Structure formats: structure tokens, C-alpha cells
Amino acid sequence: MISESLLIGKIRRFLPAAQGIRKGIGDDAAVLPLDKKHYLLLTVDTIVDGVDFRLTETSPELVGRKALAINLSDIAAMGGEPCHALVALGIPAGLSYAWIRRFYSGMRKLGKEFNTVVVGGDLSRSKQFFASVTVAGKVKKDKLVLRDGAKTGDSILVTGRLGGSLAGRHLTFTPRVREAAYLVKHFKINAMMDLSDGLMRDLDVLMRESKKGARVFMDSIPVSQTALRGSGQGKTNPLKSALCDGEDFELLFTASRADAKNILAGRDGLLGTPVRCIGKATAGQGIMFQKNEKDREKFKLPWKGYEHF
Amino acid sequence: MISESLLIGKIRRFLPAAQGIRKGIGDDAAVLPLDKKHYLLLTVDTIVDGVDFRLTETSPELVGRKALAINLSDIAAMGGEPCHALVALGIPAGLSYAWIRRFYSGMRKLGKEFNTVVVGGDLSRSKQFFASVTVAGKVKKDKLVLRDGAKTGDSILVTGRLGGSLAGRHLTFTPRVREAAYLVKHFKINAMMDLSDGLMRDLDVLMRESKKGARVFMDSIPVSQTALRGSGQGKTNPLKSALCDGEDFELLFTASRADAKNILAGRDGLLGTPVRCIGKATAGQGIMFQKNEKDREKFKLPWKGYEHF
Numbered sequence: 001m002i003s004e005s006l007l008i009g010k011i012r013r014f015l016p017a018a019q020g021i022r023k024g025i026g027d028d029a030a031v032l033p034l035d036k037k038h039y040l041l042l043t044v045d046t047i048v049d050g051v052d053f054r055l056t057e058t059s060p061e062l063v064g065r066k067a068l069a070i071n072l073s074d075i076a077a078m079g080g081e082p083c084h085a086l087v088a089l090g091i092p093a094g095l096s097y098a099w100i101r102r103f104y105s106g107m108r109k110l111g112k113e114f115n116t117v118v119v120g121g122d123l124s125r126s127k128q129f130f131a132s133v134t135v136a137g138k139v140k141k142d143k144l145v146l147r148d149g150a151k152t153g154d155s156i157l158v159t160g161r162l163g164g165s166l167a168g169r170h171l172t173f174t175p176r177v178r179e180a181a182y183l184v185k186h187f188k189i190n191a192m193m194d195l196s197d198g199l200m201r202d203l204d205v206l207m208r209e210s211k212k213g214a215r216v217f218m219d220s221i222p223v224s225q226t227a228l229r230g231s232g233q234g235k236t237n238p239l240k241s242a243l244c245d246g247e248d249f250e251l252l253f254t255a256s257r258a259d260a261k262n263i264l265a266g267r268d269g270l271l272g273t274p275v276r277c278i279g280k281a282t283a284g285q286g287i288m289f290q291k292n293e294k295d296r297e298k299f300k301l302p303w304k305g306y307e308h309f
Numbered sequence: 310m311i312s313e314s315l316l317i318g319k320i321r322r323f324l325p326a327a328q329g330i331r332k333g334i335g336d337d338a339a340v341l342p343l344d345k346k347h348y349l350l351l352t353v354d355t356i357v358d359g360v361d362f363r364l365t366e367t368s369p370e371l372v373g374r375k376a377l378a379i380n381l382s383d384i385a386a387m388g389g390e391p392c393h394a395l396v397a398l399g400i401p402a403g404l405s406y407a408w409i410r411r412f413y414s415g416m417r418k419l420g421k422e423f424n425t426v427v428v429g430g431d432l433s434r435s436k437q438f439f440a441s442v443t444v445a446g447k448v449k450k451d452k453l454v455l456r457d458g459a460k461t462g463d464s465i466l467v468t469g470r471l472g473g474s475l476a477g478r479h480l481t482f483t484p485r486v487r488e489a490a491y492l493v494k495h496f497k498i499n500a501m502m503d504l505s506d507g508l509m510r511d512l513d514v515l516m517r518e519s520k521k522g523a524r525v526f527m528d529s530i531p532v533s534q535t536a537l538r539g540s541g542q543g544k545t546n547p548l549k550s551a552l553c554d555g556e557d558f559e560l561l562f563t564a565s566r567a568d569a570k571n572i573l574a575g576r577d578g579l580l581g582t583p584v585r586c587i588g589k590a591t592a593g594q595g596i597m598f599q600k601n602e603k604d605r606e607k608f609k610l611p612w613k614g615y616e617h618f
Contacts, residue, residue, distance in 0.1 A: 004432050010406065011430075014413060018426035021393075030428035032393055032445070035344040044395040044443055046433045084330075084341055086353040088397075088441040097319065104323060117327035119339035121320075123313050124355045124439070132397040132431070132441035134353055136341070 027147050028077040028193055034138055041137040043074040049129040053171065060099045061106030062171040068107045071135035072114050072175035073249045077194040079184035080139035082116040082177065087133050090126030114177050143184040150191035150210035154281040155260030159273050160250040162199055163234065163241030164226025170247040179270045180251055187263055192253035198244045201305020202252055204287055213284035219292040220278045246306025254281055336456050337386040337502055343447055350446040352383040358438040362480065369408045370415030371480040377416045380444035381423050381484035382558045386503040388493035389448035391425040391486065396442050399435030423486050452493040459500035459519035463590040464569030468582050469559040471508055472550030473535025479556040488579045489560055496572055501562035507553045510614020511561055513596055522593035528601040529587045555615025563590055
């Protein structure tokens with residue numbers, strides 16, 4: 001069995017980059033020409049029954065909500081503003097219209113909150129329910145943030161608290177669209193992505209794209225209440241949950257130390273959302289850990305991120 | 310079991326139209342703001358193993374080709390030019406990387422022919438293989454063709470030959486992008502859509518959207534060789550195959566009689582593709598048939614189109 005990251009890597013090498021495209025495969029969204037001042041952002045994400053939620057256990061509103069939210073999170077991670085959604089559904093024979101209506105209802109409600117309208121879609125018969133949602137958004141050209149822009153010495157920051165999302169938050173999280181918009185408006189964000197496969201794995205991706213390494217301060221990792229309670233995938237090890245659990249859908253980003261200081265200076269975090277500096281970008285390669293910012297002893301961790309594929 | 314058309318109708322009523330959007334749900338593609346001279350077109354279509362093809366029988370190149378081609382056909386039906394594609398795959402555990410690579414290879418080859426580049430995507434685990442492809446395109450504002458523009462007295466035209474597509478052509482058809490571009494460049498096309506659910510059903514959709522009826526000339530229906538051989542869904546009735554079989558992916562469109570005459574005057578059809586006048590739009594409602602253009606006796610046909618959902 002081939003892993004998703006390996007497969008995406010292979011596909012990316014196989015599909016050539018095209019002319020006139022600011023960014024294709026390999027970021028949270030594709031970055032395409034729109035008008036003089038803006039890029040068009042396009043992203044697609046799919047949720048499948050039994051993999052990303054359980055049809056028999058989850059309320060249809062929350063399924064519809066999640067199908068859209070994960071895409072809004074991708075647009076946010078580019079510094080962009082979502083606008084339109086297309087919804088492709090695979091519908092098993094037994095599914096009622098009432099269920100489908102409630103699915104759209106949950107999606108519409110979240111869409112309203114983030115100015116995103118369903119403008120089209122497609123219905124197919126399938127054995128297993130799936131929802132493949134495409135979101136189009138836009139971003140001012142000078143506000144675009146990619147994964148590959150981290151600079152040596154940058155502070156690495158993360159919003160929210162990590163770990164244990166699969167216990168419930170993955171269905172109810174608020175995509176960080178407003179926080180990202182605030183960040184790119186007021187600061188120079190050098191690199192950004194959303195956390196979907198766990199901090200360990202995603203930070204490695206961000207740093208590889210930027211051709212940098214990272215030093216992570218263990219005592220700065222924001223651990224969620226769920227992880228602290230032992231309800232994360234790391235069970236009795238909340239830190240492991242925070243580092244390795246998937247589907248946090250928080251923002252992971254880097255900025256200069258000066259900008260980071262100003263971002264962290266807000267009394268209420270980032271528009272009410274907690275924000276933490278968890279480490280710094282280094283000239284080397286790989287992710288190393290140290291107990292805290294002052295401690296010099298560095299070590300590796302054997303844990304891997306979440307493999308949702 | 311609820312039919313697809315009924316379900317789409319319900320969803321369409323349930324999801325409100327949004328401001329600033331030229332056309333949302335209910336056409337071949339959504340029509341969104343792009344720049345001063347162009348609209349952005351967005352469409353998504355999904356193919357599912359066992360429904361739209363068979364993984365065990367179909368070459369992966371043709372599966373990839375079809376997944377893109379059905380979307381290019383949608384962009385063509387708006388008078389547009391496709392540009393970018395996002396590919397969301399549901400991959401069952403046993404599927405090899407070699408298969409997936411061949412799938413992308415088929416898609417890439419067709420994309421090259423129509424200047425459409427894969428710029429992103431998503432991979433999920435699923436029991437049943439599916440490919441949900443989104444295509445973004447653009448259209449000059451004054452060249453956009455919707456479904457709702459047919460005028461009373463318009464000639465109704467169709468490209469190619471109809472029926473029997475499921476015997477093979479649904480995997481190998483050429484999306485009518487070039488033909489549509491030629492049509493909107495040289496003529497005033499009042500309404501257009503691509504044929505996916507059979508002429509009977511799709512013509513009914515086109516005329517309802519335009520709030521018109523239609524008179525169809527039976528002897529003008531272009532029947533494919535496959536249907537004539539009895540290999541269509543209508544079996545011994547080739548005309549039934551031509552009228553009811555799905556997945557023709559030809560263009561169905563209307564234009565004034567004068568424009569239609571000029572379109573039909575081309576010796577080699579439309580850029581080498583056959584084109585026929587099959588009827589005319591009427592002020593009334595519903596689709597009525599007559600033996601030929603001259604014959605006055607009108608009748609209904611009890612056949613229904615293809616229900617692929």
C-alpha cells in the first residue's frame with residue numbers, strides 16, 4: 001500500500017507544471033490568474049463515509065458543514081477569501097432526501113458565515129456516501145502566502161490548540177478564514193498551511209517546501225483539552241496527540257521574529273483565537289525538538305503524523 | 310428512490326441564488342465573475358466504478374480520459390474555453406500506483422489537446438473507485454450561451470450522431486469544445502447544452518429552461534451506426550436509442566432560422582463534425598414530434614430519456 005504523501009509526490013512529478021500558473025499541485029490550493037490585482041484560488045477536498053465520518057452516527061448537518069469547512073480552511077491557508085463552492089455527491093441507494101437536505105442545510109449555514117455560496121454540483125450513485133467539494137476563492141496578489149516562503153530564523157506559529165480533533169472537533173471546527181485574513185493584512189506571513197495530518201507531518205511538509213529545517217519548543221506546543229484528558233490518538237500521552245493527531249485545521253505559519261512578537265502581543269490572541277510560537281525555522285534540514293526555547297539540547301522524536309489515506 | 314432531476318430541482322429551490330452570480334445551479338457550468346471581458350466557468354462531474362465504467366474492464370487511460378472529457382463537454386456547452394482541472398479521487402485499497410498513473414496519463418493526454426492542465430486535487434480512501442473532476446474555464450461575456458435563451462421559431466440543432474454511446478463511445482468521444490467555440494464565434498447561439506441524459510430528456514430540459522416547447526422532426530434525428538446496428542439501449546429500435554440513450558456528449562443548441570441555414574451550409578458540417586437541424590422551438594410547452602419538417606401531424610412519444618442516477 002502506497003502512502004498518500006508518496007502518491008501525491010509521484011503524481012506531482014508526473015504531471016508537469018504549466019505555464020502562467022502561479023502555483024499548481026503541492027499547496028493548499030491552486031493559484032491561478034484572475035484579474036490585475038487578484039489570484040483565483042481553487043481547492044478540492046473529499047470526505048468519505050466510514051473514513052472521515054460515519055453516516056450512521058453523524059448528523060447530516062455536521063457532515064455538510066465539514067465537507068465545506070475543510071475547503072474553507074485550505075483557502076484561508078493561502079491568505080484568501082472563499083467565494084463559491086461546487087458540491088459533487090456520491091449517494092447510496094438508501095439515503096433519503098431528508099438526509100441530503102439536512103446535509104445542504106449544514107453546508108449552507110457555514111457558507112453564509114463565510115460568504116461562500118454553492119453554485120453548482122453533481123450527483124452520482126455510489127455504494128459509499130462521499131462529498132467532494134470544490135471551493136473557489138480569491139486573494140490579493142501581494143497577500144498570497146505559499147508553503148515555500150519560510151526564511152531561516154522565522155518564528156513558527158500555530159493557532160488554536162492541537163490534538164484529539166477526531167473526538168468531535170473535526171466536525172465542528174471553525175475554519176480560520178478570519179484569522180488568516182487578519183494575519184496577511186497586518187503582518188508579513190512568509191509561509192502558511194493548514195494542519196490536517198498532524199503538526200509533526202505538516203511542519204515537515206512546510207519546511208521541506210521552504211527548503212528549511214525547524215527547531216520545535218516542546219513546552220510551547222498548545223495541547224487541547226481533549227488531548228489532555230487522554231481522548232486523543234496518543235491516549236495517555238497528550239503531547240503525542242497534539243503532535244500527531246490529524247484534522248486540527250489550525251493555521252501553521254511562519255513570520256519574522258519581529259512580526260511574530262507583534263502577532264503574539266495581542267491580549268486576546270488572534271481575534272480571540274489562541275496563537276503560539278512553537279519554534280523557529282533553521283538553515284538545516286529536518287525537524288528537531290528541544291525542551292523549551294532556552295534549552296540547547298536537541299533531540300528527534302520517533303512519532304509520525306496522521307496518515308488519513 | 311428519488312430521481313436525479315427531481316433531486317436537483319429540489320436542491321436548486323432549497324439553495325438560494327446568490328447576488329453577483331451570472332448563473333448558478335441549473336446549467337452545464339456555473340458562471341461567475343472573472344474580469345471585465347470574461348466570465349469564469351466552473352463545473353464538476355464525477356464518474357464512479359460500476360456506474361459510469363467498469364474498473365475491471367476499462368483501460369485506466371480511458372477512465373482518466375472520460376473523467377476529464379465529460380467536464381470539457383460542459384464548458385463547451387457554455388461557449389467557453391477550458392483551462393484548469395482539479396482531480397479528487399476515491400481509491401480502493403487494492404488499486405496499484407501503475408493504474409493511477411495510467412489514469413492520469415489518459416487525462417493528461419486529453420487535457421493537452423484542449424489546453425487544460427491539472428492544477429490540484431485530493432486523494433481519499435474509498436471502497437469504490439470514483440473520480441470527481443472540477444474544470445475551470447472562461448468565456449467572453451458576449452459569447453456566453455445559457456440553457457434559457459431559446460426563442461420561438463428557433464431552429465434546434467444537434468452535432469454528431471446519437472445513440473449507443475454506452476457501447477464504447479462514452480469512453481472515447483471528443484468533447485465538442487472546438488465546435489462550440491466556432492459556433493459562438495460565427496453565429497448567435499441562443500441556447501445550448503451538452504447531451505448527457507438522452508435527447509428526449511435533455512431537449513425537455515433545454516426547452517423548460519427557455520420556457521418554450523419544441524417540434525421534433527423524426528426523420529432528421531441523426532442515428533449513430535451503433536444504434537442502427539441494434540447495439541443501443543433501444544435494441545431493435547435504433548430511433549429509440551438515438552432519442553433515449555445517455556452519454557452522447559454532443560451539443561444541442563438553438564439559433565435563428567437564418568443562422569441555422571448558414572451553420573448547415575458548411576459542406577463538411579461543423580469543422581468536420583456532422584450537424585443537423587432536428588426541429589424548432591415553439592411558443593407552447595412540451596416536446597411534440599412529427600414525421601418530417603413538412604408533415605403537419607404531431608404526436609407524442611412515450612419514451613423517456615436516460616436516468617443515469
